[in-house]
Amino acid sequence: MAAPGHGTSNNIGDKIIEHVANSDVMIHFELFGVDLSITKHVIMLWIAAGFLVTAGLYATRRYRKEDRPVPSGFSNAFEYVVDFVRTGILIPTVGKNHVLKWGPLVMSFFFLILTMNFLGLMPFFNYINHGHGGTTATGNINVTAALALITFMAIIVAGILEHGFFKHWKNLVPGGLPKAVYIILIPIEILSMFVRPFALTMRLAANMTAGHIAMLAIFAPIFLLHNAYVGVASVALNVGITFLEIIVSIVQAYVFTLLSSVFIGQSIHPHH
Amino acid sequence: MENLLRFDTGLMIWTWITFIAVLVILGTKAWKPMIKALENRENFIRESLEEAEEARKEADKVAGEYEAMVAKARQEAQNIVASGKETAERMKADILNEAQDKSAGILKQAEVQIVAERDKAIAEIRTQIVDISMAAAEKIIAKSLTLEDNERLIEDALKDYGKN
Numbered sequence: 264m265a266a267p268g269h270g271t272s273n274n275i276g277d278k279i280i281e282h283v284a285n286s287d288v289m290i291h292f293e294l295f296g297v298d299l300s301i302t303k304h305v306i307m308l309w310i311a312a313g314f315l316v317t318a319g320l321y322a323t324r325r326y327r328k329e330d331r332p333v334p335s336g337f338s339n340a341f342e343y344v345v346d347f348v349r350t351g352i353l354i355p356t357v358g359k360n361h362v363l364k365w366g367p368l369v370m371s372f373f374f375l376i377l378t379m380n381f382l383g384l385m386p387f388f389n390y391i392n393h394g395h396g397g398t399t400a401t402g403n404i405n406v407t408a409a410l411a412l413i414t415f416m417a418i419i420v421a422g423i424l425e426h427g428f429f430k431h432w433k434n435l436v437p438g439g440l441p442k443a444v445y446i447i448l449i450p451i452e453i454l455s456m457f458v459r460p461f462a463l464t465m466r467l468a469a470n471m472t473a474g475h476i477a478m479l480a481i482f483a484p485i486f487l488l489h490n491a492y493v494g495v496a497s498v499a500l501n502v503g504i505t506f507l508e509i510i511v512s513i514v515q516a517y518v519f520t521l522l523s524s525v526f527i528g529q530s531i532h533p534h535h
Numbered sequence: 536m537e538n539l540l541r542f543d544t545g546l547m548i549w550t551w552i553t554f555i556a557v558l559v560i561l562g563t564k565a566w567k568p569m570i571k572a573l574e575n576r577e578n579f580i581r582e583s584l585e586e587a588e589e590a591r592k593e594a595d596k597v598a599g600e601y602e603a604m605v606a607k608a609r610q611e612a613q614n615i616v617a618s619g620k621e622t623a624e625r626m627k628a629d630i631l632n633e634a635q636d637k638s639a640g641i642l643k644q645a646e647v648q649i650v651a652e653r654d655k656a657i658a659e660i661r662t663q664i665v666d667i668s669m670a671a672a673e674k675i676i677a678k679s680l681t682l683e684d685n686e687r688l689i690e691d692a693l694k695d696y697g698k699n
Contacts, residue, residue, distance in 0.1 A: 283539065284539050297544060297548065298544065298545045299545045302546065305545075308550060315561070316561060320560070320564055320565060323565040323568055323569050326565075326568040326569050326571075327564060327568050329572075330572070330575055331575050331576055331579055332572055342573070345566070345569050345573070346573055349570060362570060362574075363570055366566055366567070366570045367558060367561070367562030367563075368562075371554065371557050371558045371561060371562065371566070375554060375557050403546065404540060405543040406546060406550045409547040409550035409554070410550065413554060472539065
């Protein structure tokens, strides 16, 4: 943090950005000329994935053995969320018949993003010193862009699997319109094809980063003013914002998953 | 700010690797079994409800049939009781009539018999009186009278008797 007396607003701004950005390279690692260095966000990805896989395998251990298991305890809670994704996101968008095909992808989106969002809320990674930062992996546009690119590919694959290669591209624009309309429509549809994953990328990354920036900005007056009352007010406010961030974490995981599922569903059932 | 928007191929590739690992492991081991289990349970619940509905309808039908049967049996029982009562009444009336007829017959027969017995007794008494009279007359008159006198006396005596 800024040292007393040197706390200019510019300085604080830099500090805040440093806190929400990825860390410096922790372990340098290169493969076939591609820089695959390990940073805090990579480690957070792994922690989230490791935790999710462990929890998921533990919760579903009975589901692999029995046809109609009766869930209890943790399995029950896990099943509630899975069923929420199934009935709240999958069935209305991709349709009941495609749930088994697209369910794993959509559920992996939801659970992995949710786990990473929650992991980012834990004020722990700031203390691992390899450069500050590394607040939330999903606050990094590289992570969200990679996820959105998977959605982008899934949209195309879903359409091709359902309608064949050429029919899928034809489905992008509605048929039976005057030719002049197509001059406008085709570029718009192509643009929208790329805008969708871009919007997914920015929405998730910006939302996950914004909360952290807000919290750090609320903490900043403590270091600028050196006043105990300000400290009490800042902490009280930030406790409230932490609760808000819990909601934002769930909502953003839901929104990313829902939109991905909606796009995949539109590709399977073109409403033109 | 450039920190936040820095392009990082390595992180993207790690994201893909991690995501695909999660997708493959949980997709086969967790999501699919759970989705299948949820679908199975849904189907099971729907089928159970349908079966329950079917069973309820069947039970209602059977109960209806049973009630109709009971009602019919009750009606039949009532008919049987009613016809039994009627038969009993008729039989009672018949028996009474027959008994009355029989008793009347017996009384009549008894009367006839009594009359016959009385007549017979009277005739016997008359014969005995004649004999006694004869014997008494014989004793009183002894052999003093002729045959003609005897006959006349008897005739007289009989006349008197007849008058009495």
